[in-house]
Every structure is written in C-alpha cells, then in structure tokens.
Amino acid sequence: MIDSRVQLVLKPENAEGQVVKVAMEQDWELRVMGNRKADVFINVFLTDDEAEVRYTEDPLTGIPFVTIRGAGCAEIAELFRPACVLREFPEALALLQRETDRDQQLLAIGAAANTAPEQPVAELVEAFRALAANPDPGIRQAVVIATGCRPWPELVEIVRGLSERDEVEHVRANARLLLEGLAGQR
The missing domain is CATH 3.30.160 (Double Stranded RNA Binding Domain)
Known part of the structure; x- marks a missing residue:
C-alpha cells in the first residue's frame, strides 16, 4: 500500500x-x-x-x-543519505544564483525546484523572477517546467506573466498548459 x-x-x-x-x-x-x-x-x-x-x-x-x-x-x-552524493536545496540555490553558463543554469533551475522545501522561499522566487526575464527562451521555458515541481503561488504568478506576455509562442503555450493543469488539481 x-x-x-x-x-x-x-x-x-x-x-x-x-x-x-x-x-x-x-x-x-x-x-x-x-x-x-x-x-x-x-x-x-x-x-x-x-x-x-x-x-x-x-x-x-x-x-x-x-x-x-x-x-x-x-x-x-x-x-x-550516507551512500549517495545528494544535491541539497541551499547548494542548488547558490548554484542558481551564481551560474551564468546556460547549461549549468538549466541544471540549477531544475535542481533548485526539485530540492526546494514545500513552503515558498523568497530567494528562489526572486531568482526565478529574474530568469523569467532572461533573453533565452530555453531558460524561460525551464522556469515554467520547474514551477510544475513547486507550484508556489508566487511562482505561478511568474508563469502567468509568461503565458500572457512571453515573446515566444511555445513558452506562452507551455505556460498556459501548466496553468491549466494546476487549475485542474484544485
């Protein structure tokens, strides 16, 4: 069971x-x-x-x-815990805040979302807000995907903004899809 x-x-x-x-x-x-x-x-x-x-x-x-x-x-x-090298939230957040390489940013976005606690963390929300304004649509798309892991109200609002105003259609469409999915869970 x-x-x-x-x-x-x-x-x-x-x-x-x-x-x-x-x-x-x-x-x-x-x-x-x-x-x-x-x-x-x-x-x-x-x-x-x-x-x-x-x-x-x-x-x-x-x-x-x-x-x-x-x-x-x-x-x-x-x-x-003693047998594996685990990624913990403070480390993932620090990586997200300092990384400038695209591939490492993508990894850090996912790692931070997957290791984040259940309750919202202001530093992660602010980092995602900044990344949602990144000129790279892949980075913005990663913010959408990561929000699905931690659908905090503050992150959902960031995704809502992407669904309405992002310049790239697939980012807008995927943001809308996530929002629809989250609305269906209520």
Missing part, C-alpha cells in the same frame, strides 16, 4: 552506481532494469516491505533522482 512519497535529488557523478549499491546491500528485487536507449532511464526496485524505489535520470534537466513510494519511505530514504 502506498502511503507516502520521498524524492531525493542526486548529483550526476556515478548516481546510478550509488543507488544500485544500496539496493544490492539491502537485497531489494530489481523489478525494472533501465534501458539506456529509451527516452527516460529508469530502474525500479521493490523492497522487502513492498515499497517502490525508482531511480530516474531526467533527460530534460540531466538530474538523476530517487523516488520512494510506500510504507516506511522516510526510513528507506535514510539509507541513501
């Missing part, structure tokens, strides 16, 4: 190997073995208590993460 969910964001260096090592040490069953030729690489493990541990490499952001669903997921997550 799935009663909770925890997500951990990993740094890319040997992320899969670190996760597989934990799974092997715990003698978890490998339910799905990832295919490197697929659009998204996913390994799925099943714990003795029937919790699902899913390792995913997000091709859009380049961010690997572990999602744990089921009873005892908080305890299972603790097994990964």
Whole structure:
C-alpha cells in the first residue's frame, strides 16, 4: 500500500552506481532494469516491505533522482543519505544564483525546484523572477517546467506573466498548459 512519497535529488557523478549499491546491500528485487536507449532511464526496485524505489535520470534537466513510494519511505530514504552524493536545496540555490553558463543554469533551475522545501522561499522566487526575464527562451521555458515541481503561488504568478506576455509562442503555450493543469488539481 502506498502511503507516502520521498524524492531525493542526486548529483550526476556515478548516481546510478550509488543507488544500485544500496539496493544490492539491502537485497531489494530489481523489478525494472533501465534501458539506456529509451527516452527516460529508469530502474525500479521493490523492497522487502513492498515499497517502490525508482531511480530516474531526467533527460530534460540531466538530474538523476530517487523516488520512494510506500510504507516506511522516510526510513528507506535514510539509507541513501550516507551512500549517495545528494544535491541539497541551499547548494542548488547558490548554484542558481551564481551560474551564468546556460547549461549549468538549466541544471540549477531544475535542481533548485526539485530540492526546494514545500513552503515558498523568497530567494528562489526572486531568482526565478529574474530568469523569467532572461533573453533565452530555453531558460524561460525551464522556469515554467520547474514551477510544475513547486507550484508556489508566487511562482505561478511568474508563469502567468509568461503565458500572457512571453515573446515566444511555445513558452506562452507551455505556460498556459501548466496553468491549466494546476487549475485542474484544485
């Protein structure tokens, strides 16, 4: 029975190997073995208590993460903390605030959103507001995608502005699509 969910964001260096090592040490069953030729690489493990541990490499952001669903997921997550190199929110926010390289900015946007706490953080909102004005439509698009991870009201307002005023049609369209999806969740 799935009663909770925890997500951990990993740094890319040997992320899969670190996760597989934990799974092997715990003698978890490998339910799905990832295919490197697929659009998204996913390994799925099943714990003795029937919790699902899913390792995913997000091709859009380049961010690997572990999602744990089921009873005892908080305890299972603790097994990964000493064994894996995790990306934490303060580090991701600092990277986002200082990075100027486009690829690194894209990575930092996703990492910051995926590691952010549930409650809004003013520094992240301000960083996203600045990035929403970036001349690169890919950066603005990343802000839209990242807002789907953390749909704080302040970030949703930024996306609303992009949906109405962005100069690039696909950014406006994707912003509208996110807003429609979020409205449907209420």
